Amino acid sequence: MKPHLLYSDKDFNIKATLPWNAAIVTSDLELQVLFDCMSAKDDLLAEVVQKVILTSASNNVATILYRQAILKDCISHREIVQEIFNLSISAIESRKSSWLGIFTSHPTSVLSASVGMMRVYADYLRRLRAIADEHYSKFQSEGFLQFMRILQIELDDKYFDAINDNLDQLSLKGGTLSGVHLVEANKGADYSLQRYEGKKRKWWHRFFPPKIEGYYFNIHPRDESGVRALQQIEDEIVNRVGNALAQSNDHILQFFTLLQQELAFYLGCLNLYDRLKELREPITFPMAVPPGSFAHYAKDLYDPCLALSMKKQVVSNDLNADQRRLVIITGANQGGKSTFLRSIGVAQFMMQSGMFVAATEYSANIVNQVCTHFKKEEDHTMQSGKFDEELSRMNDIANHISAGSMVLFNESFAATNEREGSEIAAQITTALIEKGIKIFFVTHLYDFALNFYEKELPESLFLRAGRLADASRGFKLTEAAPLPTSYGPDLYKKIFADTVTVNTLLETVNGTK
């Protein structure tokens, strides 16, 4: 009996190892902002959404569709989903209060604690099935329908009657009855607990205790060693049954834990859904294209992390890059290039996790890996210089990528001069696209960008961050050839306004060009 709400055929593994570059990607794409919004300060949600999203590159189209359908159900019936989630939490929490006995070495204590625990779990299971009974008809996704059907079949009334009977027996109210083998030295061994149907005690037994039949002896309460010996025999008798019941408790705990973890992902999605809705930002369920072809189409694509961090609507972009494997983005500083690059990366992760994406329309091929190569601050461990470090990171990426991967470059290879940076960037880019890797490359390396533009490769696309006539930045990207400047003089003029007159500035500009 498994929840199977993240995969139709397997369990979610919260211990799965993250991809080699999880930390890099998280930092480069500012994914922590997304995780924080989704988790809403809940540690479990935080752990689950991070794990699901960062490991999403291994999902196929079927899994993505499976989750999209479940997520749509969650959006329509969030109170029911929340109720199931809360129920799992209470079930898991209840162990903390009922499970103290497990710390003792006495099997009798293990057994009695297990009985108590199981009564609690049985109650939670009963309530879970009641939810399934009541709401089954409202759900549409394969995942939820299958889950509820299993609850109804496996947890029927007869099953709960059997549990009750079992626990009554194991409470040992009528005493402990056991089969015993006589072994070496006439010792008792191989104890096995027997079912015991004891006679009901009648009210008159209080005044006229029934005669005890057969041979018997008493241990004096103050005979401590005697009391201890008797305890040991009881322990031996219930040893196996105590273990079995305790293990069953563990299994049920695991079921609730999985259920809680798998739902946590969808609750995280709902948190994000709410927040984006508040910001009046659109979302859409993307069309995931199977690997093998290059597809990338977006309408009103924006960076949800930026929107969340700025707490307002942010500029969006359109992209029509079907059949393209190389997209080079050039243009004005602060023209939204990095943001656009992040929005591509974030959307890819969200799509492959089975989530909605931050756009009004979106389709893209799924990739087997998303790598980011973003410019970094000077390394303070003194192991290597900046350019060396950039190429060292490129080396790490090359160690892991293959055909069908995607690499996002942000101002890479600029830590040397432009001529050499352009050469290195060109060599790397050419090799990667020839190997079937999709590339988005934000760059100031004009030589590099122009070089590719002039090659007129059918699989390449050039976007440019524009600026408006009044020189205040527009963030929209347009399809356009690279331009040989990034408008540095504008910013210089603005920031150095107090020390430079416009005239001397213009002279210098003319002097340079």
Add this chain to the structure above:
Amino acid sequence: MQFQSILYKNGPAGEIRENMPTIFTDLHLDQVIDKMTEGKEEYHLKPFFYTCLKDGDSILYRQKVMQELEQQNVRACIDSFAHSMQQMRQMSQRSRDCLHQYQRERLFLDAVNIYCNSVRLLQEQLYASSVTSEGLCSFNEFLYAYTASEKFTTISQISEKILAGLKEVKYNIHIQELTVRILPYQPQSDYSDETERLYDKFRIAGVKDYKKEFPFTTDMNHVEAEVLKGVATLFPELFQSLCEFFSTYQDFTDKTVKDFDREIQFYVTCLSYCEKIKVHGSPFCYPEIAAIVGNIYARETFDIALAYKLAEQNKPPVSNDFALKGKERIIIVSGPNQGGKTTFARTFGQLHYLACLGCPVPGSKVRVMLFDTIYTHFEREENIETHRSKFEEDLVRIHAILKEATGQSIIILNEIFSSTTLQDALFLCRNIMQHLIRLNAYCIWVTFIDELVSLSDTAVSMVSTVVSDHPATRTFKIVRKAPDGMAYALSVAEKYHVTYNQLKERIHP
């Protein structure tokens, strides 16, 4: 002249800053100070490193003390004093934490005793080693007067007397079921000795040891505490005097002594750090401090943060020289990446900063300028919170620096505007160069735009170099010569197997 402080001849001139100057991270001085003060947190030394001296006299005062502390015998007596003071503080702390009166008083007594002995010892040893630096001489004179003062001698004598008395106390304890009795001591032989003797004939070697370890601890449970109360009733006068001592002499330490104990650690930490580097052959020296702008130079200097890391791997750092004569002000550093350019720029800053703390500096002969402020600009990672591009941030910060700096400042720029196009970077660097030339401050600028040198005769060019037959090997030597415009980027790409041909080979289809 009366002794003020071992760090400040006339007491601190201004405020001692508690927060780290921003340049520390860029110059890796944060790493240096962290390493220096590691394990010495109780002295709270960082503020002394955060606060620069502003006049040559104060610097000289420290240099003299520092030089004297390089002598083995002087260092040894400071180290043993510091150790005793530490013990004294621990003992006082335990006394304060203690819940039981008679134990609390005893721990206090021990702390006083350690203090008196260590102060007296320090005075004797400093006298014997005939110190000459103004700071230590003056402190020794202070100690002489202090240890002869009535307050000090009284505390010392009484504590000795009570301690001697306590060492003589003996008593008996009697436990019956749940009854424990404390009785006057009756001398008898140890019964366990007798028992051992009794069974001695059965003794064999190599049996299991059933003894349980009872490690000594000063912690006391309430039963022990009750026992102690009983003991006190047996020696009422002794315990009464202990009690009085405790309440009378709470304030037994002297502020000047305490301050000295803390402040002298500034020198000790600094010297220990330098010694770890020195043993691998790199020199340190006491720099000449130029009060007005003039010639500055350094021979065989190096980055002390890097040198320390290398020393841990038993390697010496590569050293470099520089000199700015006459009107030369700006060093433009260019050349192949990974050639030690940033390290060189950092060294320049460290050198000046350390010199103004009165510390020894890396190098065999150094002359630096007494500066007012050091400004650094090293590239930072883009910050989504400020919603500003890196490029704009670069400009804003440079602007702030140029606005504040004076002709007495030191400016260190490292690879600015590398996030923009060559054309933009050229334009901006030329403009900033004009500002710098007007400012006439000492400046070191790491850049790949090596043509900046030609803009002024106050600028000189220094270039990182490579081994001539093997361009991928860096020498980490930065030499004064005209820029050669070669950056050897492809050799680095090859090293990481990311050239076109290498990538085509290695990536899986």
